[in-house]
Amino acid sequence: MNKYILSLFMLFTIISFGQHKKDWEKIKSLKVAYITEKLSLDSKQAQEFWPIYNEYEEKKHALSRKEYSQIKDKLKNSDDVSEKEAKKLLTLKISIEEDEEELDKAFLLEVSKVTSAKKALLLLKAEEDFKRDLIKQYRQNKGGR
Incomplete structure (x- = not known):
């Protein structure tokens, strides 16, 4: 097997x-x-790859936690969110998505090098x-x- x-x-x-x-x-x-x-x-590639991957996963998880704690948690009571607060949350959501995209780009470039x-x-x-x-x-x- x-x-x-x-x-x-x-x-x-x-x-x-x-x-x-x-x-x-x-x-x-x-x-x-x-x-x-x-x-x-191979063993050399694995030694270089896994620390990069693990760091990437940690950063990705941190961004997910940030999104949940600062955006999704507040949207549970979306009827109570003002237009001003909604704009602020939307800006934060876009910022987090941009951070995720930059993280993905940097990760793929680094992985392709090792x-x-x-x-x-x-x-x-x-x-x-x-x-x-x-x-x-x-x-x-x-x-x-």
Whole structure:
């Protein structure tokens, strides 16, 4: 059984038992194995790639938290938001999206330097495939909803 099939099997097993913090850590480990295999990273490339990827993920997560705490949380009571506050929130949303775009650009350029342009593109596909497989298995475990 190759690593990919084994990783997916483990991922699906984890999902079926719930989504606790420990499970998220296992999913993250499976994602690392999945991406490493899909990109065919050798040990040198992996040593350079994963610190860059991890830093990118942390920054991306921080932007998501900022968006949630400063925008989405306030929109729960959107009827109470004034036009002035709405303009302020919209400006902040646009600013966060611009920050995300700059982060993505810088990340892809840096990854392409330590691996290759082709592997940077393959990374985008591998991430999407991993998410798709994760969602597919989640739906299957929830009775196809």
